[in-house]
Amino acid sequence: MSLFIDIPEDDDQLPALNTGRGKLIWISSVDHKQLGIMYLWLALFFFLIGGIEAMIIRAQLASADNDLISPELYNQIFTMHGTTMIFLALMPALIGLATYLLPLMIGANEMAFPRLNAFSFWMTCMGGFLMYFSFFSGGAPDAGWFNYAPLSENNYSSTAGVDYYLVGLILTGMGSIGAGLNFVTTVLTLRSPQMKLNMLPLFAWMIFINGFLLLAAFPLLNAGLFMMLIDRQFDAHFFIPSTGGSAILWQHFFWAFGHPEVYILALPAFGIISEVIPVFSRKPIFGYKFIAASTVAIALLAFGVWIHHMFAAGMSNTVNGFFAASSMLIGIPTGIKVINWIGTMYKGSIRMTVSMMFTMAFLIDFTIGGLSGASFAIVPIDWQLTDTYYVVAHIHYVFLGGTAFGIFAGIFYWFPKISGRHLSEKLGKWHLWLFVLGFNMTFLLQHVLGILGMPRRVYTYPVDLSYWEVLNLISSLGAIFMFAGIAAFLWNIYVTLKKPRQADDNPWEAWTLEWATTSPPQLQNFTSLPPVHSRRPLWDLKHPDNPDKKLN
């Protein structure tokens, strides 16, 4: 066995896993494409685990007075479901797509800090696995994904579960900060010399703004997590009211992070939608400046609304009123975006690919989630519905109907670029319809359950409450549909990866720079770049007689 690894040449393909030192090369890689792909696999892995946890929850709730699993295990399962899906599935999926695509979209060959990039990935990865290690050490965290004190303190959570939650999230949080640093510096320093900031593809723009959100939000979470870890490990008193601490301070820290986190998950999905819609409507994006500017507005407002998660905690009416108003304001920039996307589709020549259909499902379901969100900004409604299944329905419409649909749209759109193969459209439609129907079946009715008064996180419910059992049963049946949809997705990935590479460089006739290189790109992304004078360089290249307006 040779002591040396052949360093791949610039014009090589990414190394295959099963050849020679392939695995070692992947583990030690600092290439943004390899890291992006690893992020996506990591996200898929944890998405499946989180999905299985969701199925267990729905099985437990499918009938009244059920005792399929113990209450203690139920607490652990719903805590890990929420934490996994948000921090280990959705975030790595979005960061992975961004890591893969950001340099390609701006005409760069690498991220600004490749080793920091690898550091971010491995921190996220190890943080996730560390958190799951808790199952083997006496029990997983069981205080809910936002881990309210004093329930999460030693007195009430005596297993090491919450400690694993804290350390795991600190690690993934550091990884996310690293990713944010890389996104911001890459966009600022490595753009193609001709590309000005106002010519960035919207996905790249939203990742850029998202980088700032990551940098500002995660330190707040980390500070809170460290304080709680010091509470639990060194008997400090930060969040323990009985010894002078303040439980409400934890809520402030968590939600001062938690609400920007909502936009950290939403903005990249908005970016994907803003790339997919114009390409499959065969029209340039409608209102680029409004979409770009409303992104900044959302990012700024994100830090001024967190109290709406705490309306029931007993702030003064003045505080509640202020944050109710600021929360309502967020509806404006988000609404602007939805209107612009619809405006892009209007009179377009729409191609009904799976990617585009996921985008349309996103528009509908995310808007429902946005509307139920706006209803929470109204303080009395919040007081009535807080901690009920209405919240559960809302969060899933935003994160699953919003972010996850966006990610699916992005995966179907960029899969030819990433792997050189097209995902099957036929299987994709099975995936889409099963998932979208199942999703609405599961969560639309949960609004009703919430209004009927079903508390979130409840272990079970008595049989004699009218409609509870049938609504919960339908909800659980919907989950089976979603599960089948994901099975179709996995099968789709499996059969597609077996096929030979045959995708064109630019199969969708898109206009941004990532389609100017080969599918999949070689280790060095670009040997030469097309001239960039507008937001659609590949359109200009193909239609020299009818180019877009010159912006530089």
Add this chain to the structure above:
Amino acid sequence: MKDKGKLLVLFLIASEAFFFIALIIAYVYYRNFTNATDTVAANLDAMRTGIFTLFLVGSSVTLIFGKRALKKGNNQTFKLFMALTILLGAVFMVGQITEYIGLYHKQITLNKDVFGSSFFTLTGFHGLHVILGIIALSILFGVSFTKMKPVTLAGIEGVDTYWHFVDVVWIFVFYFVYITPLL
């Protein structure tokens, strides 16, 4: 900006600033928005810590001179000022450690009450940052004895930004922890 290393550190310290703001908010919250009396403040010696603060501020000044010397190609002066910077930073740390020991003898610890918790967490995290800065400065100092001069030049941009940040954070910590109880 061409220098991506310096850009990275600027964004990193912006991010770190939020971390320290959260820790400072906790301290101020317990002192001003709860009924508890600050048990730590009465035992702090603002004068003594103020003198050690001057050492930390002084280290920022010497680092500025050191960087200036390096840019002029004056390697000997650079080494001198770097050694001085590291020394001043170390003196500050000695001040903090002896202060901790003194408080420990007065039975003020992390688990005494909320003020113990937040005092040691806030100043402790700052101390960790100072130690990290001293390590980074020492690496640059060590490298400056080798022939890798470009490394020192590239590194100093980031490290000096970070060191000034640590210094500024301390001034805020000093104000909120040591000075405001006296006002």
